[in-house]
Amino acid sequence: MRFPVTSMTACLCASLASVAAAQSRPSAPASPPFGHELSITTGMGFTDRIDASASPRPYGGLANGVGLSYTFRPGAWTLTTRAQGSIASLQPRDDFAGSEHAYAGGLAFDAQRTVAQFGPVTMRAGLTLESWADALRHRYGDQSSTTSTFISAFGTAGPAVSLSMPLGGGTLSGLASIPLGGLVYQPYANARQEREPIRLTTAGPTSLRGLDFGLRYESSASRTFGIVAEYRFRGFDYTGGWHARSITNTTSIGIVTRFGRKGQ
Amino acid sequence: MRARRKIAAVCLAAAATVSGCAASDLIGPGATADYSSMFEDMWTQFDLHYSYFDLRGVDWNAIGARYRPQAGAVTTDVQFANVLGSMLKELQDLHVSLTPTGAGGTVRWYSPYETSEPTVNINAILGKYLTSSFVTTGGHIRGGFVAPGIGYVRMASFSESGWDAEMDDALGRLSGATAMIVDVRDNLGGSKTTATAIAGRFADRERTFGYVRLRNGPKHSDFSADIAETVKPVGAKRFTGQVYVLSNRRCMSSAEDFILAMRVLPQTTVVGDTTAGASGAPLVRELANGWTYTISQWIAYTVDHQTFEGVGLIPDVTVKLGRTATDEVIERAVALAQGR
Numbered sequence: 101m102r103f104p105v106t107s108m109t110a111c112l113c114a115s116l117a118s119v120a121a122a123q124s125r126p127s128a129p130a131s132p133p134f135g136h137e138l139s140i141t142t143g144m145g146f147t148d149r150i151d152a153s154a155s156p157r158p159y160g161g162l163a164n165g166v167g168l169s170y171t172f173r174p175g176a177w178t179l180t181t182r183a184q185g186s187i188a189s190l191q192p193r194d195d196f197a198g199s200e201h202a203y204a205g206g207l208a209f210d211a212q213r214t215v216a217q218f219g220p221v222t223m224r225a226g227l228t229l230e231s232w233a234d235a236l237r238h239r240y241g242d243q244s245s246t247t248s249t250f251i252s253a254f255g256t257a258g259p260a261v262s263l264s265m266p267l268g269g270g271t272l273s274g275l276a277s278i279p280l281g282g283l284v285y286q287p288y289a290n291a292r293q294e295r296e297p298i299r300l301t302t303a304g305p306t307s308l309r310g311l312d313f314g315l316r317y318e319s320s321a322s323r324t325f326g327i328v329a330e331y332r333f334r335g336f337d338y339t340g341g342w343h344a345r346s347i348t349n350t351t352s353i354g355i356v357t358r359f360g361r362k363g364q
Numbered sequence: 365m366r367a368r369r370k371i372a373a374v375c376l377a378a379a380a381t382v383s384g385c386a387a388s389d390l391i392g393p394g395a396t397a398d399y400s401s402m403f404e405d406m407w408t409q410f411d412l413h414y415s416y417f418d419l420r421g422v423d424w425n426a427i428g429a430r431y432r433p434q435a436g437a438v439t440t441d442v443q444f445a446n447v448l449g450s451m452l453k454e455l456q457d458l459h460v461s462l463t464p465t466g467a468g469g470t471v472r473w474y475s476p477y478e479t480s481e482p483t484v485n486i487n488a489i490l491g492k493y494l495t496s497s498f499v500t501t502g503g504h505i506r507g508g509f510v511a512p513g514i515g516y517v518r519m520a521s522f523s524e525s526g527w528d529a530e531m532d533d534a535l536g537r538l539s540g541a542t543a544m545i546v547d548v549r550d551n552l553g554g555s556k557t558t559a560t561a562i563a564g565r566f567a568d569r570e571r572t573f574g575y576v577r578l579r580n581g582p583k584h585s586d587f588s589a590d591i592a593e594t595v596k597p598v599g600a601k602r603f604t605g606q607v608y609v610l611s612n613r614r615c616m617s618s619a620e621d622f623i624l625a626m627r628v629l630p631q632t633t634v635v636g637d638t639t640a641g642a643s644g645a646p647l648v649r650e651l652a653n654g655w656t657y658t659i660s661q662w663i664a665y666t667v668d669h670q671t672f673e674g675v676g677l678i679p680d681v682t683v684k685l686g687r688t689a690t691d692e693v694i695e696r697a698v699a700l701a702q703g704r
Contacts, residue, residue, distance in 0.1 A: 155650050156395030156405060193394070196465065196654025242463045242656040243470065246648045288580040289413060289647055289661055293557060294591045296578060 134358035137171040139318075139328050143352025147188050149202070153250045153286065153342035154238035159200045163188035165350055167330075178224055178262075180210040186350075197241025206232025210260055210277075221265045228260040228277040228312070235291075248290040252344065256282035256308065270319040270326060279310045286341040307340030318356050328354045395652040399444050402651045403435035406448060409649050413659045415577075416457060416644065416673055417584040424584075427454050445471060445655075452657070456674070458616055458642035459660045465653075475640060477613035482687050484549045484612070486518060493694055498537050500530035507534050510694065514701045515541030515603075519562070522618045523554030528599065531565055535601035543606040543701035545694065546626070549636060549685075553617025556645070563625035564598035566607055566632070571595055573625040575665040576645070587663065595625040607632045608697040611679055616640035621664075623677055628667055633700060634679040636693045641676035 148160035165186035172179045183206070190200040212226030233253040240246045256279035264273035281304045287296070313333045320326040334348045395405060407428045417424055431451040438444045445464040449471035452460050461472035486506065490497050494516060497508035504527060507517040515538035538544065544566075553559070563573075573595050577587040609626045611619075611634055620639050626632045644660020651657070665671055683696045 150394055156652055157650065157654075158394040192654075194397075194652075194654070198650065198654065240648045240650055240656045241465065241654055242648060246656075248648060289578070292578070292645075294576050294578065294593070294662075296580060296588045296591070 133322060133361065134324075135173050135360035137169075137173075137356060137358045139167075139169045139171075139354055139356035141167045141169070141328055141330055141352040141354030143167075143330070143350050143354075145332075145348055145350030147190070147202070147346060147348040148193070149190070149344070149346035151236055151238075151250060151252075151342070151344050151346075153252070153289075153344070154200070154236055154248065155198070155240075157196070157198065158193045159190040159198075160193050161188055161190035161200075163202075163348060163350065165352065167352060167354070176214045178210070178212045178214075178226075180208075180212075182208045182210075184208075199239045201237045203235045203237075204232055206230060210275075212260060212262060221263055224262045224264070226260055227257065228279075229255075229257050230277075230279070230312075231255040233285075251285075251287060251291050253285040254282055254303075254308075254338070255284075256280075256303075256310070258310075266321065267317065268319070269321065270317055271321045272315070272317050275312075275314045275316070277312045279308055280305055282308060284308075284338065284340060286338075286344075301340060303338065303340045308338050310334070310336040324358055326356045326358070328352075328356045330354075397652040399438050400432075400436045402444075402653060402655075403432060403448070405651060406649075406657060407432075407451075409657075410659055411584075412582055413579055413647055413649075413661050414455070414460075414584075415579040415587070415660050415662050416455070419663060419671060419673060420455070420457075422455060427451060441653075448657075457644060457660055458640060459644035459646040459658060461646075462655065462657045464655045475613070477640065481613045481637070482685050483614070484547070484685070484691070486520070488689060489516075489518070489547075489691055489694060492689070493691065493698075498534070500533045502526040502530050505530050505534045507538060509538070509541070510545060510698055511702065513540065513542040514698060515544045516547065516694075517544065518547040519551060521551055521554045522556075522559040522562070522622065527558050527562060531562060531599060532601045535565065535599075535603055538603075539601075541603070541605065543608070544603055545608045545610060545697045545701065547610040547694070548615055548619045548622055549610050549612040549693070550614045551616075551619035551622075552614065553619050553621075553642075556618045556621050559618040559622040560593070560595055560625055561598050563595045563622055563629075565602050566604065566626060566629055567595050567597045567602075568604050568629070569597065571628045572667055573628040574621075574667050575669065576662045577665070578662045590665070590669075593621070593624070595628070605631065606701060608700060609634045610693050610697060611636040611639050611677065612685060612693070613637050613640055613676070615677075616642040617645075620672070620677055624664075624666060627677075627680070633681060634677070635681045635697045635700065636679050636683055637685065638676040638678050638682075639672075641672050641674045643671075643673050 143165055145163050147163045150158045163186050167184040169182045185205040188202040192198050208230040210228050212224035215225045216223040236250045238248050258279040260277035262275040264271055283300045284303050285300055316330040318326050318328050330352045332350045336346050338344045434447045448462050453473040456473050461470050463470045493510045494508035499506050505517055510516045517534050572592045574593045575590040580586055580588050611623055627634050643664035645662050646658035647661040648658050683693045685693050
C-alpha cells in the first residue's frame with residue numbers, strides 16, 4: 101500500500117511556506133535577542149518501517165506527534181532539549197492482512213556552538229544526544245488476530261550542524277544530525293509477562309545508520325510569542341540485532357515563547 | 365529581500381516534498397516472497413527462536429536440508445504449505461503451526477491422544493450429575509451442584525475476556541459449597557494470565573508454581589535464567605475449601621499452567637488423566653506472503669524443576685475416562701470430596 105506522501109506533504113509545506121511569506125517585518129538579526137525559548141508543536145506525517153522483530157513485511161501509515169522544545173543560549177552556545185512523542189497507525193504495504201500501531205517517545209539534547217557566519221547565515225556545529233523508546237503493537241493476520249508487542253529503545257550520539265538565517269522577521273533554520281553510535285535495548289522476542297533483565301548492546305556506524313534533517317521557521321523573532329512551522333525527515337536503519345528500518349516525514353506547527361535576555 | 369524570502373520558502377517546500385516522495389521508496393520492498401526465500405526465513409526464525417530443539421533431540425539442520433530442495437521445487441501455494449507443514453510436524457509440538465491464507469486451514473501436528481481419547485460430554489454431565497446448573501453471562505463457565513455442598517465448574521478454554529465477572533458470578537452461585545470440582549478437561553488453553561488469575565480465586569497466599577526459561581539467543585542452548593511463575597489471591601469472591609481439578613490428555617497450554625498453579629495449593633487434588641504436555645508459549649511470526657506461523661519460545665518447568673513438554677502433568681489420582689455414559693472421573697472426584 102502506498103500513501104499519497106507527495107501531495108499531502110506538499111500541501112503541508114505550502115502552509116508552512118505561507119507562514120514565512122506572510123511575514124511583513126524586516127529581517128531580524130540571525131541570533132534572536134532572547135536567551136530562552138520554549139516551543140510546543142503538534143503535527144502529522146507519514147512513516148514507513150520494517151521491524152524484523154515483528155515481521156519481515158514493510159508497514160506504513162499516518163503518524164501524529166507532539167513536541168516540546170526548550171532552547172537556552174549562553175553566549176555562543178545554543179543548547180536545546182526536545183521531548184517528543186508520536187502515535188502511528190500502520191498498514192501493510194503489500195496486499196496481505198495485518199496492522200501495526202507504533203507508540204514512540206523520546207528525548208534529545210543538542211549542544212551547538214557558532215562556528216561561522218556567511219553574511220546573514222549563521223552556522224553552528226556540535227553534538228546531538230538522543231534517546232527514544234518504541235512500542236510496536238503488531239496484529240497478525242492469523243485466525244485469532246494475535247497481537248504482540250515489541251519494545252525497543254535506542255540512545256545515540258552523533259555530530260550535528262545547523263544553519264539559520266533571518267527571514268521575514270523570523271528565523272529560518274535547518275538542522276542535520278547523524279548518529280554515530282549508541283546503546284540499544286532490543287529484547288530477543290516480543291514483550292511478555294515473564295520479563296528478563298534488561299540487556300543493552302552497543303552499536304556503531306556499521307550497524308546504526310541514520311539521518312535527522314529538519315527545517316524550522318519561527319516567526320516574530322524579536323517578540324515574546326511567535327508561530328513555529330517545522331518539517332522533519334528522519335531515516336533510521338539498525339542491523340545490529342533484529343533489523344529495524346524506518347523513514348518518517350513530519351510536518352508540525354506550534355507556538356514559541358521567548359524570555360530572558362541573551363547571555364543571561 | 366522579497367526574492368530571498370520566496371527562494372527560502374520554495375527551498376523549504378521542495379526539500380520537504382522531495383523527502384516525502386522518497387520515503388516509501390527508501391524503506392525498500394521488505395522480504396522477498398518467493399518460495400525458497402520464505403522457506404529460509406521460516407527455517408531461520410525457528411532456528412533462532414524455537415525452544416525445544418535440545419530437549420527433544422531435534423537436528424534442525426538435517427530437517428532443513430531434507431525439506432529445502434522440496435521447497436525450491438514447489439510451484440503453488442498448496443504445495444508450499446504442504447512442505448512447510450510437513451517440516452513443522454517433525455517437531456511434534458502442539459504449539460507449532462502454520463496458517464496459510466487462501467491455501468487451507470491451520471496446519472499442525474496432532475497428538476495421537478487427540479484422536480484416540482474420548483472427549484468430555486458436558487451435556488451428559490449437566491443432565492446426569494448436576495442437581496442444578498447455570499451458565500455465566502459470557503458463556504465461559506458452566507456449573508452447578510453435583511451433590512449437597514459439592515460445587516462443580518467447567519471451563520472449556522481460557523480464551524477471550526470477561527472472566528473476572530464470570531468467576532464472581534460462578535463462585536457467588538456456589539457460595540454454599542464446601543468442596544469444589546473444577547473441570548478443565550478438553551481445555552486447549554488460551555490466556556495464561558486468565559488461567560493464573562482464575563487459579564488465584566482458590567489461592568490462600570502467593571506461591572510459586574513453576575518456572576520458565578526463555579529462548580534468548582541464537583544458539584539452541586541460549587536461555588534466560590529461571591523466571592518464577594506465581595499464583596496469588598485475586599478477585600472479589602474466592603474459594604479456599606477442598607478443590608478437585610479434573611484433567612485429561614486434551615488439557616494443554618494455559619490449561620496446564622492452571623493445573624500447575626492449582627496443584628501447589630494445599631487443598632487441591634488433581635483427578636483424571638495426564639495432560640497433553642504442551643507448554644511452549646507460542647510466538648507468532650509471519651512470512652512475506654502474509655502466512656502466519658507459531659513457534660514455541662520457552663521451556664516450562666514444574667515447581668520441582670521438571671519439564672513436562674511432550675510428557676504431561678500426572679494427576680494425583682489417575683482415572684481414565686471410558687466410552688460409556690458414565691463419567692468415571694467426575695464420580696471419583698465426588699467420592700473423594702465425600703471422603704469415600
